[in-house]
Amino acid sequence: MKVLVTDPIADAGLERLRDAGHEVETAYDVEGEALLSAVSDANALIVRSGTEVTDEVFEAATELVIVGRAGIGVDNIDIEAATEHGVIVANAPEGNVRAAAEHTVAMAFATVRSIPQAHIRLRDGEWAKSEFVGTELNGKTLGIVGLGRVGQEVAKRLDSLGMELVVYDPYISQERAAQFNAELVGELEECLERADVVTVHTPLLPETRGMIGAEELELLEGGYLVNCARGGIVDEEALAAAVEDGTLAGAAIDVFETEPVPADSTLLSVDDVVVTPHLGASTEAAQENVAVDTAKQVLAAFRGEPVANALNAPSIDEAAFDRVRPYLDIAETAGKIAVQLLEGRITDVEIVYEGEIADEDVEVVTASALKGVFEPLEWQVNAVSAPRLADERGIDVTESKRRKADDFRSLVTVTVGNGETSISVCGTLFADDDPRIVRIDGFRVDAIPYGHMLVVRNRDEPGVLGLIGTALGDAGVNIAGMFNARQTHGGEAITVYNLDHPIPESVHEELLADDRITEVNEIVLDNTESRRDAD
Numbered sequence: 001m002k003v004l005v006t007d008p009i010a011d012a013g014l015e016r017l018r019d020a021g022h023e024v025e026t027a028y029d030v031e032g033e034a035l036l037s038a039v040s041d042a043n044a045l046i047v048r049s050g051t052e053v054t055d056e057v058f059e060a061a062t063e064l065v066i067v068g069r070a071g072i073g074v075d076n077i078d079i080e081a082a083t084e085h086g087v088i089v090a091n092a093p094e095g096n097v098r099a100a101a102e103h104t105v106a107m108a109f110a111t112v113r114s115i116p117q118a119h120i121r122l123r124d125g126e127w128a129k130s131e132f133v134g135t136e137l138n139g140k141t142l143g144i145v146g147l148g149r150v151g152q153e154v155a156k157r158l159d160s161l162g163m164e165l166v167v168y169d170p171y172i173s174q175e176r177a178a179q180f181n182a183e184l185v186g187e188l189e190e191c192l193e194r195a196d197v198v199t200v201h202t203p204l205l206p207e208t209r210g211m212i213g214a215e216e217l218e219l220l221e222g223g224y225l226v227n228c229a230r231g232g233i234v235d236e237e238a239l240a241a242a243v244e245d246g247t248l249a250g251a252a253i254d255v256f257e258t259e260p261v262p263a264d265s266t267l268l269s270v271d272d273v274v275v276t277p278h279l280g281a282s283t284e285a286a287q288e289n290v291a292v293d294t295a296k297q298v299l300a301a302f303r304g305e306p307v308a309n310a311l312n313a314p315s316i317d318e319a320a321f322d323r324v325r326p327y328l329d330i331a332e333t334a335g336k337i338a339v340q341l342l343e344g345r346i347t348d349v350e351i352v353y354e355g356e357i358a359d360e361d362v363e364v365v366t367a368s369a370l371k372g373v374f375e376p377l378e379w380q381v382n383a384v385s386a387p388r389l390a391d392e393r394g395i396d397v398t399e400s401k402r403r404k405a406d407d408f409r410s411l412v413t414v415t416v417g418n419g420e421t422s423i424s425v426c427g428t429l430f431a432d433d434d435p436r437i438v439r440i441d442g443f444r445v446d447a448i449p450y451g452h453m454l455v456v457r458n459r460d461e462p463g464v465l466g467l468i469g470t471a472l473g474d475a476g477v478n479i480a481g482m483f484n485a486r487q488t489h490g491g492e493a494i495t496v497y498n499l500d501h502p503i504p505e506s507v508h509e510e511l512l513a514d515d516r517i518t519e520v521n522e523i524v525l526d527n528t529e530s531r532r533d534a535d
């Protein structure tokens with residue numbers, strides 16, 4: 001597999017990938033056509049905040065399985081486009097949190113004590129001691145906007161330095177804020193009004209873009225603003241003006257609307273604005289953490305295992321995955337069979353888990369079942385894009401669980417409907433790893449799902465099986481296995497064959513010409529020949 005890395009990550013991450021036998025190409029700072037060309041044969045792309053991963057990139061990256069973000073913010077990655085192309089996007093949300101929090105605290109001190117400004121004056125030979133009378137953080141109020149991972153670490157640190165904490169975060173509870181000795185307020189305005197120093201820790205989202213502009217900055221009058229989250233959350237022009245005209249005492253900014261920040265940015269020309277070039281995550285420990293975490297996720301994606309921090313695909317921990325892994329194939333197969341037995345446009349899919357499997361986290365299994373349903377329809381699909389595809393095409397997907405599974409340890413049933421009728425196919429594992437189809441449309445069967453299968457509905461009358469066998473034999477189609485089930489003596493029956501060859505159209509016609517046979521369906525599964533041989 002080829003892994004393309006377009007922003008610098010720590011060697012530890014690159015080594016993990018190489019040690020696993022993959023080709024790792026580093027192409028830092030590529031953009032435009034060069035990026036499109038470099039990514040065209042890549043199976044994984046690893047980025048930090050420096051690479052814009054747009055729809056165009058996904059169009060060009062036809063072999064891509066995963067985009068790994070060695071860090072937290074994914075505002076540079078078009079996740080919608082990734083999902084549409086069936087590409088996993090995963091970030092590394094833990095490894096640089098402490099580094100970002102420490103940088104935020106450092107930036108708070110830098111601005112309230114004018115450390116960079118004093119440093120420059122002294123380097124220039126000026127002992128400007130009397131000009132730099134700072135503000136003590138102890139006893140002041142800190143306004144935290146966004147109490148997520150980084151916000152919480154900042155809260156702990158500045159609480160211990162004697163600050164009162166006021167939090168604005170519409171998505172957390174009062175109790176959560178209280179755990180950090182913070183008071184949760186309902187409005188951003190109140191947070192800004194009450195704070196002496198505000199630190200910003202939200203993601204950049206449509207909702208947070210420009211959330212702190214001129215009006216909001218006025219509410220922080222006389223205070224300081226620290227943004228080590230994302231450029232664009234705070235309006236840069238408004239911030240520069242507010243510090244310049246004294247509305248704010250100062251600001252410290254690590255992240256910018258455009259990065260690298262243009263040299264003529266007004267923010268860079270304001271004395272009381274302290275700036276760093278997006279250094280929040282730039283510690284050796286943080287870089288090693290996120291590089292290794294990202295490499296691990298790329299390797300998991302290559303192995304077809306769930307990716308721990310996937311943002312657009314089901315994620316599940318390793319131990320839980322080991323328990324559901326055997327059901328991925330049978331769910332996909334049940335979906336494939338069900339959809340091939342259904343006529344008309346599919347309107348709904350139901351996946352039912354019964355028995356021991358019902359105790360598990362089955363999101364990945366459901367994604368596999370959906371993949372199975374959509375693949376025979378020749379929709380470009382994988383387990384990442386299948387749930388979205390269902391949503392886009394207005395297909396109703398339901399999932400349910402029952403603790404009891406009659407006669408089996410676990411059962412997975414996939415039912416597909418077309419608005420008028422539905423077909424359900426139920427699968428299980430014998431001896432934990434031997435997949436079987438045990439019910440088709442309510443008939444109890446015992447079919448090994450692989451290769452070419454023939455599903456015939458017929459009346460339970462003498463001679464029908466002989467007729468089918470003869471028709472197949474005459475056409476040179478060898479029968480590898482067969483199972484016949486009926487509901488009542490002389491009533492409707494279903495017969496399932498495993499065949500060694502595809503079925504010629506003439507056999508379909510010959511069988512359907514007999515009025516005892518009501519339906520003939522050939523099911524094509526892509527399971528390997530070796531599986532069949534093993535059987």
Ligand SMILES: NC(=O)c1ccc[n+]([C@@H]2O[C@H](COP(=O)([O-])OP(=O)(O)OC[C@H]3O[C@@H](n4cnc5c(N)ncnc54)[C@H](O)[C@@H]3O)[C@@H](O)[C@H]2O)c1
Pocket residue numbers: 072073074093096097100145146147148149150151168169170171172201202203204207208228229230254255278279280281282
């Ligand atoms: N400067 C750096 O190098 C650096 C390093 C790490 C993280 N970051 C950035 O820091 C930010 C926070 O990262 P995190 O890991 O803590 O994210 P997180 O997802 O853990 O936390 C974000 C918090 O923001 C809250 N939030 C969302 N919308 C909000 C809104 N409209 N108003 C108020 N709160 C809102 C969420 O509820 C959540 O609690 C991100 O933007 C991330 O990219 C920057």
Ligand SMILES: O=C(O)[C@H](O)COP(=O)(O)O
Pocket residue numbers: 048049050070071072073074096229278280281282
């Ligand atoms: O979101 C992040 O993780 C930080 O902003 C770090 O970004 P970087 O990896 O580009 O330094």
